[in-house]
Amino acid sequence: MISQLRSVRFLGQDAPVDVALEHGRIVGVTPAGTTAEAPAGIDADGRYLTSGLWDEHVHFGQWAQQSSRFDLGATESAAEALELLATGLRADEAARAAADVSSAPEFVAVRARAGAWTTGITRAALDALAGERPLVVISADLHGIWLNSAALAARGLPVEGDGHIVEDECFALLREIDSLAPTELDELVARAGRAAAARGVVGIVDLEMRWCIDDWLRREAAGFDLLRVEAGIYPNQLERAIDAGYRSGDALGSAGRLTVGPLKMITDGSLGTGTAWCCDPYPSGDHGRSLVAADELLAMMRRATAAGLGLTLHAIGDRAVAQVLDAYEALGRGGRMEHAQLLRTADIARFAELGITASVQPEHLVDDREATELQWPGRAERTFPLASLHATGAHLVFGSDAPVAALDPWRWIQAAVTRARPGETPWTPAERLPATVALAASMRGALRPAVGDPADLVLLDTDPLRSDPDLLSETHVAATLLGGTLTHRAPELAQR
Numbered sequence: 001m002i003s004q005l006r007s008v009r010f011l012g013q014d015a016p017v018d019v020a021l022e023h024g025r026i027v028g029v030t031p032a033g034t035t036a037e038a039p040a041g042i043d044a045d046g047r048y049l050t051s052g053l054w055d056e057h058v059h060f061g062q063w064a065q066q067s068s069r070f071d072l073g074a075t076e077s078a079a080e081a082l083e084l085l086a087t088g089l090r091a092d093e094a095a096r097a098a099a100d101v102s103s104a105p106e107f108v109a110v111r112a113r114a115g116a117w118t119t120g121i122t123r124a125a126l127d128a129l130a131g132e133r134p135l136v137v138i139s140a141d142l143h144g145i146w147l148n149s150a151a152l153a154a155r156g157l158p159v160e161g162d163g164h165i166v167e168d169e170c171f172a173l174l175r176e177i178d179s180l181a182p183t184e185l186d187e188l189v190a191r192a193g194r195a196a197a198a199r200g201v202v203g204i205v206d207l208e209m210r211w212c213i214d215d216w217l218r219r220e221a222a223g224f225d226l227l228r229v230e231a232g233i234y235p236n237q238l239e240r241a242i243d244a245g246y247r248s249g250d251a252l253g254s255a256g257r258l259t260v261g262p263l264k265m266i267t268d269g270s271l272g273t274g275t276a277w278c279c280d281p282y283p284s285g286d287h288g289r290s291l292v293a294a295d296e297l298l299a300m301m302r303r304a305t306a307a308g309l310g311l312t313l314h315a316i317g318d319r320a321v322a323q324v325l326d327a328y329e330a331l332g333r334g335g336r337m338e339h340a341q342l343l344r345t346a347d348i349a350r351f352a353e354l355g356i357t358a359s360v361q362p363e364h365l366v367d368d369r370e371a372t373e374l375q376w377p378g379r380a381e382r383t384f385p386l387a388s389l390h391a392t393g394a395h396l397v398f399g400s401d402a403p404v405a406a407l408d409p410w411r412w413i414q415a416a417v418t419r420a421r422p423g424e425t426p427w428t429p430a431e432r433l434p435a436t437v438a439l440a441a442s443m444r445g446a447l448r449p450a451v452g453d454p455a456d457l458v459l460l461d462t463d464p465l466r467s468d469p470d471l472l473s474e475t476h477v478a479a480t481l482l483g484g485t486l487t488h489r490a491p492e493l494a495q496r
Helices: 060-066 078-098 123-130 149-154 167-177 182-198 212-221 235-243 294-306 318-331 350-354 363-367 369-375 386-391 409-418 435-440 469-474
Strands: 004-010 017-022 025-031 041-043 048-051 053-058 107-112 135-139 144-147 164-166 201-206 228-233 258-266 311-315 335-339 356-360 396-398 457-460 477-482 485-489
Touching: 004 457, 053 396, 060 182, 060 212, 078 107, 078 123, 078 135, 123 135, 123 144, 123 149, 135 149, 135 167, 144 149, 144 167, 164 167, 182 201, 182 212, 182 477, 182 485, 201 258, 201 477, 212 228, 212 258, 228 235, 235 258, 235 294, 258 294, 258 335, 294 311, 294 318, 311 318, 318 335, 318 350, 350 356, 363 369, 363 409, 386 396, 396 409, 409 435, 409 469
Parallel strands: 004 041, 004 048, 053 201, 107 135, 201 228, 228 258, 258 311, 311 335, 335 356, 356 396
Antiparallel strands: 004 017, 017 025, 048 457, 135 144, 144 164, 457 477, 477 485
16 A cells, blocks of 8 residues: 655646555645655656546456457458458467367457448358358447358357348357356456556446456455446346345445446447448438337336436437437436437537436547448538537546457547547547546546545656647556555556
8 A cells, every 4th residue: 555655746737746645545735855755655756646547438358358369450441351360360270280289269350340341241251261160250349240151050040141240149149259267257357457557547337248246246356456347237137236236336345446337228239330320321221220119218217217226328329319318308317328429419418408428438439430431421520529518518438448449548538639540630620629628538536636535546657738649648657556556556666
């Protein structure tokens, strides 16, 4: 437990101070060098102190497994993805031959950004690559999955069509594919937790589709202490949660780091899979799809609310966003909306009016730029209208949606501030946010923590409020503290 941070500076300020910590909170802030050194402290040498960062939307188990899978995220066409897959399959076969392993397990590739491609992946193309070996390609948005004939047969599915499975059927398949032994999964989760702490993350809202409450209780009992976790619940788990007496915000375990999260409902699809429910058609003439009827949505919202569960509703297309706003208005209470990617102009002000938090993943706006131009032509001005939402007084919170994007707050902060990849022209520059707003949406504490605030803190080499916006993603985290306990410390940082 750290009891003192010596010679730190708050964001936007030059005068160094010493910060005293006790019982997980800040108990003193004094000019640097005016108080005696505590026995357990860090010499910050003028580094910058701010509140720790939160990822408000992550699928943590899936993100943890991402590192062991073949990544197609950099490919820009179906042809390029297939060529890279062929290379990966050959390398995997060579590795198995060298290890004298004859079995050929299912080959899983991830992050195919097919929504930005002019042609798609087909079952026939996957069959030509892998033959009798099961091959699975997961879309970057997690709403679609392609299987070759061998993979379809192995999973007892009809070997027909293009092998493309979307939405609920896709989610069910993903749960099967992601089903690792608990010890193996928890080892990957611990590694992902360390990586998150190294980027300044102190807490997550875990919206994993499996029943993750028991997962996190098991992990904490085994010693996981790197993050605060709010464990989300899905509609198929609602009665189980109610029977167990779980209410959002209730503590889980004994350490105070785990709590019950909200009920998450998915009301439409996604842009990348062409299933986000929109007012205007896609080039195909389709409007996407609604995944839950309005009366069913409101009934479940009322059921969850009566049981003490908070709500967070996935809505990407503007028609889905309008339906969710209407449902909250009928419910008579606020909550959260996940993504809020495409909005009707008339709906922007309704977030603040109804008390709806917009839980947005800003890195999607640079990742989806090409897909938006292809699938939603003429709608760029209404896509990720972050500055417009902020201007109306809407509450913004940010996250990654990992594994859809990397669990790295500095990447999404840069995306919100610049609305461009390095070297690109900003996309709808009027919707750029100031760094102060993007940072505040990425943390639950204050930009400049004060006495009485939790000691969930991050120590930075540079001040992000004064940094070049194009370099925000390179922000270096020297230390991360959770309740005053170090969860990450850079080797060069002195600790006494």
